[in-house]
Amino acid sequence: MAGPTRRPLMAGNWKMNLNHLEANLLVQKLAASLTEKQLTDVEVVVLPPYTDLRTVQTAVEGDKLLIGYGAQDLSPHASGAYTGDISGPLLAKLGCTYVVVGHSERRIHHHESDAICNAKVKAALTHGLTPILCVGEGLDVREAGRHVSHCAVQLEGALSGLTAEQVVKIVVAYEPVWAIGTGKTATPEDAQEVCGSVRERLVELYDQDTAAQVRILYGGSVKASNVAATMAQPDVDGGLVGGASLDAEEFAQICRFPEHIAR
Ligand SMILES: O=C[C@H](O)COP(=O)(O)O
Numbered sequence: 001m002a003g004p005t006r007r008p009l010m011a012g013n014w015k016m017n018l019n020h021l022e023a024n025l026l027v028q029k030l031a032a033s034l035t036e037k038q039l040t041d042v043e044v045v046v047l048p049p050y051t052d053l054r055t056v057q058t059a060v061e062g063d064k065l066l067i068g069y070g071a072q073d074l075s076p077h078a079s080g081a082y083t084g085d086i087s088g089p090l091l092a093k094l095g096c097t098y099v100v101v102g103h104s105e106r107r108i109h110h111h112e113s114d115a116i117c118n119a120k121v122k123a124a125l126t127h128g129l130t131p132i133l134c135v136g137e138g139l140d141v142r143e144a145g146r147h148v149s150h151c152a153v154q155l156e157g158a159l160s161g162l163t164a165e166q167v168v169k170i171v172v173a174y175e176p177v178w179a180i181g182t183g184k185t186a187t188p189e190d191a192q193e194v195c196g197s198v199r200e201r202l203v204e205l206y207d208q209d210t211a212a213q214v215r216i217l218y219g220g221s222v223k224a225s226n227v228a229a230t231m232a233q234p235d236v237d238g239g240l241v242g243g244a245s246l247d248a249e250e251f252a253q254i255c256r257f258p259e260h261i262a263r
Pocket residue numbers: 013103175179180181182183219220221222240241242243244
């Protein structure tokens with residue numbers, strides 16, 4: 001569970017699901033399912049497809065919903081001839097505060113390297129967006145017992161050249177690829193092992209104070225039934241939730257996880 005200075009974050013990554021009408025409905029239902037206190041205790045964010053962002057902005061601003069939102073990717077460039085890409089300034093203008101960088105689905109399907117992730121993290125920070133930087137290993141790496149070093153390499157590559165002042169503004173998400181959309185959740189101990197190692201690496205790269213401020217999420221088949229045990233781990237500060245965030249009531253239950261953790 002998050003330390004006193006780290007507010008828990010539950011981010012719903014909708015991936016390529018829900019049109020703008022469905023997006024509006026989900027956001028309204030989600031907000032109605034959570035109290036002001038619950039939305040204060042836990043930061044709740046949705047990450048819809050680009051085509052839904054204007055609708056989500058209208059819903060959130062129009063009804064003053066205590067829900068944040070962001071995008072699933074951004075261009076490393078600010079503007080120009082990059083057909084199909086969406087830049088940080090375009091996202092910021094739509095009121096986005098978060099953007100996912102380096103999700104395993106982009107690393108796999110779009111061949112995104114650590115260097116590209118580094119450029120995207122820098123672009124996000126330049127344009128006032130909080131990057132949610134994803135790291136995580138495939139099954140082969142996990143079975144070879146190289147998951148901790150694999151994630152450390154991804155982390156270092158994506159953070160290259162960043163100052164401590166910049167690093168405290170980012171969120172890291174540990175997502176074991178073998179647990180994404182498969183129903184196979186990493187055990188709470190698996191999640192803690194890597195999230196803890198990410199924080200230790202941040203101490204080595206920066207310092208204790210910087211590392212203590214960075215929020216580290218776990219993602220991979222998070223559900224209402226398993227979220228509390230994972231969130232009870234000392235270095236897990238929230239969740240990056242895929243499939244279960246497409247159901248307003250299930251996601252709301254996930255966001256209510258503090259009620260199921262004995263403090
Ligand atoms: O970004 C979210 C993750 O890829 C997890 O997806 P999932 O909860 O459907 O396993």
